[in-house]
Structure formats: structure tokens, C-alpha cells
Amino acid sequence: MTAAGPVPEPVDQLAVRRINLSRTLRHIRVNGPGSRAAIAAGTGLHKTTVSSLVEELLARRLVRETGLERSGTAGRPGRGVALSPQLGAVGIEINVDYLAVHGCDLTGRTVVERRLAFDVRRRDVDGCLADLAAAADRALTELAGRGVTPVGLTVAVPGLVDVARGVVVVAPNLGWRDVPVVSRLAAGLDPALQVGVDNDANLAALAEHTWGVAAGTDDLVYLTGSVGVGGGAITGGRLLRGADGFSGEIGHLPVEPDGDPCGCGRTGCWETKVGLAELVRRITPEFAYGLGDGPVPDPRERVAEVRRRLDARDPAALDAVAGIGRWLGHGGAILVNLFNPRVVVLGGYFADLADHLIPAAQAQLTRLAMASPADRCHFVASDLGFTAAARGGAGAVIERMIDDPSAVPSG
Incomplete structure (x- = not known):
């Protein structure tokens, strides 16, 4: 002193x-x-x-x-x-019934994008990781073959993820617990490659904030519309992670204590009311999840069949979707009361059926939210489809490049 x-x-x-x-x-x-x-x-x-x-x-x-x-x-x-378009990244999402792959360059230009049918039920953790590694290797090779040098890869998983350790703590719908995704994948890839893992909804929320229909909106909530339902919240322009990085498990909000059992082991979770599995069970029970021994359909195929029945004015389909819309608004009102977003972005199958879901959801939101949601917050359909989380995974690598350019080696 x-x-x-x-x-x-x-x-x-x-x-x-x-x-x-x-x-x-x-x-x-x-x-x-x-x-x-x-x-x-x-x-x-x-x-x-x-x-x-x-x-x-x-x-x-x-x-x-x-x-x-x-x-x-x-x-x-x-x-x-x-x-420069010379450097890029890959994101891969693994879900119950599909793998989504997105590769882009530093400018955000899409170079590789695909979604593959994938049945988690038929694979143990080792089999899933082997398929993930193979999909990663193909995407990285394709990116490099198109003149873009990959710098990193991020895997999106529907579950609680310890990002710092690269471990999936628990993913109920995949049946995973304490899976060291990063160390397992990195072992078979170029040591110079940055490998990470994160929650699918968090990554999709980042993608929406950067490239989606609500790009630049500093307060938004993104909802995945898959077998499970997750959410990512952007508040003040930043992703809300929580003390342990486990925020966003909104599909497990208890909305009906005496309701149906959930894959997490509890009952009455929100995803038992609005998840894709519930939609399929109510409208096309003959194709419900967990039935049959044949190849698992791509989620878009399941939604296409629901759409056909809605277009035919099938009373059961119309009633089921209206009910799901109301439950979507019910849970949405909780999120609006918690986070006060300007927009709730609907992803996955929610986006595909938005014209049927949003009217009922918005009416319920208006009825239940404390703020004036009709004026201050509304539902919108994502245009990023089922690859939003994979796009966000690639975007996370790009964001790290921009945060610390000195970590990128000279060419």
C-alpha cells in the first residue's frame, strides 16, 4: 500500500x-x-x-x-x-427417434444439414455413442471436403448436462445417466478439435436468438416439440443456465399431480400433456411410441399423418390438438409469469402444427398470465425445424471462436 x-x-x-x-x-x-x-x-x-x-x-x-x-x-x-468462410463447426443432436446434423462456416452459412431416423430403444449407450461418433466423422469430413476446416463439434442432448465436465448427468427419454459424452467422442477425433455437449433446448434457444424468427429478441423462451419437452430461456440477451447449468427442464413442470407417469419417474409432468408421444398416442395410437418391432418413423412422418387427419377434419384429431394447445398455453403462462419474455418460440412438432396449436395456446396464455400477453408476449413458430439444436451446437463453437480468437491456430 x-x-x-x-x-x-x-x-x-x-x-x-x-x-x-x-x-x-x-x-x-x-x-x-x-x-x-x-x-x-x-x-x-x-x-x-x-x-x-x-x-x-x-x-x-x-x-x-x-x-x-x-x-x-x-x-x-x-x-x-x-x-472468413474457411473455418466452421458441426452440431449434432441425438433424440429418441432421430439424429440431426448441422455444419456451417463462420459466417453462419449452412454447408451440411440432415436428419436421420434413429431408434434409441434398440441401442445401449455404447451403441448410441458409436453412432454419434460415426455421424460426427461423416459431417466433419464432408465439411472439410467442401473447403471449410472444422474447429469444433457440440452434441445436443435432451437432459441435464454438466457442460464443464462434458457429462450427461441424466437424460430420461434416452435412458442415460452419468455418460461422459465429451471424453468418449474426443477419443476418436482429431485432438485439435474442440468437443462439447449441452442441453438441446439451450442450444436451440441460442440458435433462435441468433438466426431464427425472433433473432435479436433479448427476452425469449424456446420450447422443443419432441417426445420430451425442454425449454431454453434468453434473458437480457444471455442464456439462463442456473446455478448448476440445469435450468430449462420445463417439460417436467408438475401440472397434474395425479396425471400420467413420465419418463423421469414422476407423474403429471407437462411433457405428458404436450409431448409428441402424447400427440401420437391420442391421434394415431396404432403408431404409438414403444409399439412394434419395425423401423422407428422419423418424427416428421408421424406429424405428417396427424396433419392429414386434421386436414380431413377428423373430430378426434381436432379435439386432441385443441387440448394439447390449451395445455401448451397453460405451461406457457407459467413461463411468462416467471421470465416475462417478449416471445415464446415453438420448435419441433409444435412449429409444424402451429396453425392448430397457437390459437388455443394463446387464448389460454391470455387467460392465465399475469401480464397482458396479447400485447406483450405471443407464440411464434420456429422456422429452424428439427435441426434447431444441432444448428445451435455449431453456433456454440462459433461463439467460442469469437469470444477467444487467439485459441484458433494460425493457418
């Missing part, structure tokens, strides 16, 4: 440079291509500093130079700087 106060700590120049690299790259991502002078003006950094930062980002293949751009009315035009 001195008379003037504490002796200041030495400034960590490497940390400052990492922050400024991220600041520069994020500015380009948000504002699009621009000259070095325009980047300096937008970030508040000195022009000489920006030039040095851009040179490093070029060496790491995170940006590329474009044509000449003029940043003002005076002076010579400079070369523009834009995000």
Missing part, C-alpha cells in the same frame, strides 16, 4: 489483446464487412491497433479481405474485412 492507495497490478497485455481480437471480430460479425478505418471508428480502437489485430485474424483465417471500401468522403479507400 502507498499513501495514494493500492499498487496497481501489471496489465496483462495478452489478455488485453485477446479482448481486442474478440471485440474486432464481433464488430465484423454484427456490422458486416468494413474497412480497417470503419472498424476502428466502430470499436473505438486506434487505427494502428486495428490493423495489427486484423493481420492476426487474417493469419488465423478468421477473416478475409474483400474489395476496396471507402469509410468516409475523404481519403483513399481501404480493403474491406469480412468474416
Whole structure:
């Protein structure tokens, strides 16, 4: 201590440079291509500093130079700087009846995307991880074959995930408990590749916030519409994770204490009222989950059959979907009262049947929410489909690149 106060700590120049690299790259991502002078003006950094930062980002293949751009009315035009399509990432979602794969480059351009029928019932954990590894290897190879070097991979799982340890703590609908997904997958992949795992709804919420119908909305809730129902909440522009990272298990909100048994071992959970398994059981019981020994249908096939019956004005189908819509609004009102979002984004099968579900759901929300939801919050259908979580997985890798560009090796 001195008379003037504490002796200041030495400034960590490497940390400052990492922050400024991220600041520069994020500015380009948000504002699009621009000259070095325009980047300096937008970030508040000195022009000489920006030039040095851009040179490093070029060496790491995170940006590329474009044509000449003029940043003002005076002076010579400079070369523009834009995000590079040379680097990219892969996201893979595993669910009860499908695998979804999404690969994109740093600009967000989709390079690889597919959804595969997948029956968890016929595989133990080792079999599932082997199939995941094979799907990852194919996607990474395809991405590289199209001129995009993959930097990382994120797996999306419907369950509680310890992100820091890379472990799925419990995924009731998959039958998983304490599965070390990251270490198991990383063992068979390039050691330089970043591998992660996260909750599917959290990743889908991030994808919606970045690319979806509610992109840029800083307060939103995303609902998965699959066999299970999960949710991701964006509050103040940031994903809400909770103390242990386990927030978002909204499908297990107890809404009917004496209701049907749930895969989590409890009764009356919200997903027993609005999950895809309940929809199928009520409208097409002959194709219910858990029946038959043949190949499991893709979820879109199940929804297509429900749609056909709705279009034919089948009374049982219309009644069942209206009931699910009301329960959707019931649970939605709880979420609106908790998080005060501007929008509730419906994913998965909810989006496919949104024209039938939203009217009943919105009416119930209006009746039960404390705020004025008709004016302040509404349901919207996602346009990212069943690959939203996989897209979010790839996006999580890209976000890490932007947060710390210095972690990306020079090309």
C-alpha cells in the first residue's frame, strides 16, 4: 500500500489483446464487412491497433479481405474485412427417434444439414455413442471436403448436462445417466478439435436468438416439440443456465399431480400433456411410441399423418390438438409469469402444427398470465425445424471462436 492507495497490478497485455481480437471480430460479425478505418471508428480502437489485430485474424483465417471500401468522403479507400468462410463447426443432436446434423462456416452459412431416423430403444449407450461418433466423422469430413476446416463439434442432448465436465448427468427419454459424452467422442477425433455437449433446448434457444424468427429478441423462451419437452430461456440477451447449468427442464413442470407417469419417474409432468408421444398416442395410437418391432418413423412422418387427419377434419384429431394447445398455453403462462419474455418460440412438432396449436395456446396464455400477453408476449413458430439444436451446437463453437480468437491456430 502507498499513501495514494493500492499498487496497481501489471496489465496483462495478452489478455488485453485477446479482448481486442474478440471485440474486432464481433464488430465484423454484427456490422458486416468494413474497412480497417470503419472498424476502428466502430470499436473505438486506434487505427494502428486495428490493423495489427486484423493481420492476426487474417493469419488465423478468421477473416478475409474483400474489395476496396471507402469509410468516409475523404481519403483513399481501404480493403474491406469480412468474416472468413474457411473455418466452421458441426452440431449434432441425438433424440429418441432421430439424429440431426448441422455444419456451417463462420459466417453462419449452412454447408451440411440432415436428419436421420434413429431408434434409441434398440441401442445401449455404447451403441448410441458409436453412432454419434460415426455421424460426427461423416459431417466433419464432408465439411472439410467442401473447403471449410472444422474447429469444433457440440452434441445436443435432451437432459441435464454438466457442460464443464462434458457429462450427461441424466437424460430420461434416452435412458442415460452419468455418460461422459465429451471424453468418449474426443477419443476418436482429431485432438485439435474442440468437443462439447449441452442441453438441446439451450442450444436451440441460442440458435433462435441468433438466426431464427425472433433473432435479436433479448427476452425469449424456446420450447422443443419432441417426445420430451425442454425449454431454453434468453434473458437480457444471455442464456439462463442456473446455478448448476440445469435450468430449462420445463417439460417436467408438475401440472397434474395425479396425471400420467413420465419418463423421469414422476407423474403429471407437462411433457405428458404436450409431448409428441402424447400427440401420437391420442391421434394415431396404432403408431404409438414403444409399439412394434419395425423401423422407428422419423418424427416428421408421424406429424405428417396427424396433419392429414386434421386436414380431413377428423373430430378426434381436432379435439386432441385443441387440448394439447390449451395445455401448451397453460405451461406457457407459467413461463411468462416467471421470465416475462417478449416471445415464446415453438420448435419441433409444435412449429409444424402451429396453425392448430397457437390459437388455443394463446387464448389460454391470455387467460392465465399475469401480464397482458396479447400485447406483450405471443407464440411464434420456429422456422429452424428439427435441426434447431444441432444448428445451435455449431453456433456454440462459433461463439467460442469469437469470444477467444487467439485459441484458433494460425493457418
